[in-house]
Amino acid sequence: MPTYRYPRIHASEITPEEVWHGRRDWIKAAGAALTTGALGAWPQVGSAAGLAALPSTPNANYVVMDPSTPEKDVISYNNYYEFGMDKGDPFLYAKTLQTEPWALSVEGECAAPKTFGMDELLKLAPMEERVYRMRCVEGWSMVIPWIGYPLSALLKQVQPNGRAKFVEFVTAVQPKNMPGVSSRVLDWPYKEGLRLDEAMHPLTLLTMGLYGKVLPNQNGAPVRLVVPWKYGFKSAKSLVTIRLVEKQPVSSWGRSAPSEYGFYSNVNPEVSHPRWSQASERRIGEGSVFSPKRKTLMFNGYGSEVASLYQGMDLRKNF
Numbered sequence: 001m002p003t004y005r006y007p008r009i010h011a012s013e014i015t016p017e018e019v020w021h022g023r024r025d026w027i028k029a030a031g032a033a034l035t036t037g038a039l040g041a042w043p044q045v046g047s048a049a050g051l052a053a054l055p056s057t058p059n060a061n062y063v064v065m066d067p068s069t070p071e072k073d074v075i076s077y078n079n080y081y082e083f084g085m086d087k088g089d090p091f092l093y094a095k096t097l098q099t100e101p102w103a104l105s106v107e108g109e110c111a112a113p114k115t116f117g118m119d120e121l122l123k124l125a126p127m128e129e130r131v132y133r134m135r136c137v138e139g140w141s142m143v144i145p146w147i148g149y150p151l152s153a154l155l156k157q158v159q160p161n162g163r164a165k166f167v168e169f170v171t172a173v174q175p176k177n178m179p180g181v182s183s184r185v186l187d188w189p190y191k192e193g194l195r196l197d198e199a200m201h202p203l204t205l206l207t208m209g210l211y212g213k214v215l216p217n218q219n220g221a222p223v224r225l226v227v228p229w230k231y232g233f234k235s236a237k238s239l240v241t242i243r244l245v246e247k248q249p250v251s252s253w254g255r256s257a258p259s260e261y262g263f264y265s266n267v268n269p270e271v272s273h274p275r276w277s278q279a280s281e282r283r284i285g286e287g288s289v290f291s292p293k294r295k296t297l298m299f300n301g302y303g304s305e306v307a308s309l310y311q312g313m314d315l316r317k318n319f
């Protein structure tokens, strides 16, 4: 992905507590609801890093056996281009992301379009913890304990109609709060897309937390997509609109470099990106840069669950 640098803040100017503190009314509301018993076990303010806990039930069907990537790496080595191009930029700059109030509109080809507030999204379906393998097209990977529920639970609410064949995901643009959107590196807002059957697949997670807490801003607060069998860029952060559409949507990366970023972007060790072989990967937080790389798995290891979605398709052509 392109190289561009934002002015760096000196380490002494970083106040980590500020990164985390007091940013969510809905968390407080959920905490209050907890004390009044209105919501059962919902988030409480307060945890080691100052982010609210997000209770969930581990789903044993979705736990990869590799050790999870240390939390400190998951929250400080990120891609969120609205906040800069360096892996450390989102951790430094995403504290300005305005996450409340937040609304997610689900619209387009459906019988019952609706805008959901965060409080509603948090209650829509049981929160699960799922430990997914994540693979970035740049050649690194992580194992992350996400918290969320299948996107299908949300999509069913709006009753997709017969013309809905694809789903477009549109993310937040906050020019005053996002230093990166003044650059032309991508056509903002950051957009992604899935086929409807991919979006309805049980692995596709509408995600609101990680490591037992609500999402840090740099990981896509307050609500993002996680699609573990595809390269990381498909997992759009800070969603504001989910649109059911008839035609295949154009993603931001697909628009900027169609020969590099295909619509499907399934993890495939046999099909190289023009700039990166996809045969192997470096697991962040594991060993050192000199440690041997891991072999990348077809569909990132989720082939038994998703290969049937692509039966009969030429995956070199449909990369």
Ligand code: MTE
Pocket (backbone or CB within 6 Å): 077, 078, 079, 080, 081, 082, 136, 137, 171, 172, 190, 218, 219, 220, 231, 232, 233, 234, 235, 236, 237, 238
């Ligand atoms: N979503 C938005 N809105 N903006 C982005 O720049 N980057 C993508 C994806 N979602 C991105 C985004 C890329 S390239 C990757 S690899 C993953 O987020 C990284 O997610 P993580 O930082 O939580 O690991």
